[in-house]
Amino acid sequence: MKSFQQDWLSNIRGDLLAGLVVALALIPEAIAFSIIAGVDPKVGLYASFCIAVVIAFTGGRPGMISAATGAMALVMVTLVKDHGLQYLLAATVLTGVLQIVAGWVRLGVLMRFVSRSVVTGFVNALAILIFLAQLPELTNVTWHVYAMTAAGLAIIYG
Secondary structure (H helix, E strand, O other): OHHHHHHHOOOHHHHHHHHHHHHHHHHHHHHHHHHHHOOOHHHHHHHHHHHHHHHHHHOOOOOOOOOOOHHHHHHHHHHHHHHOOHHHHHHHHHHHHHHHHHHHOOHHHHHHHOOHHHHHHHHHHHHHHHHHHHHHHHOOOOHHHHHHHHHHHHHHHO
């Protein structure tokens, strides 16, 4: 009982604050990745909530955030378009199983053989693909959208 209290109830204030910050950050991210993947934003919100609940009870590491990623959203675009939404769940479950197996056989140590330039190239290509996926959202809209986009870019680069 003492171990349960120490593991689960020792930092309630900090855990609630961290959970609130992560939840507020994940809501727009889940909606954006849903739009990129071509599914209803409610699907992304439900999936993000399910990921958070599963990770909360199955464990994780301090400071680790489990959520949807831009790389998966971009890959799922063609899957959803070609086969429909029902294949998205199967692909997600298969991805999770493969990640569990990769962790079990400790394939993470192979990441040290991937050079920094390869990782940088992957991240930059991902950023370009996300930008290109968002371009259709900027067509046939009012000037307010362009003003907000310019303000957001100014904040990011400022």
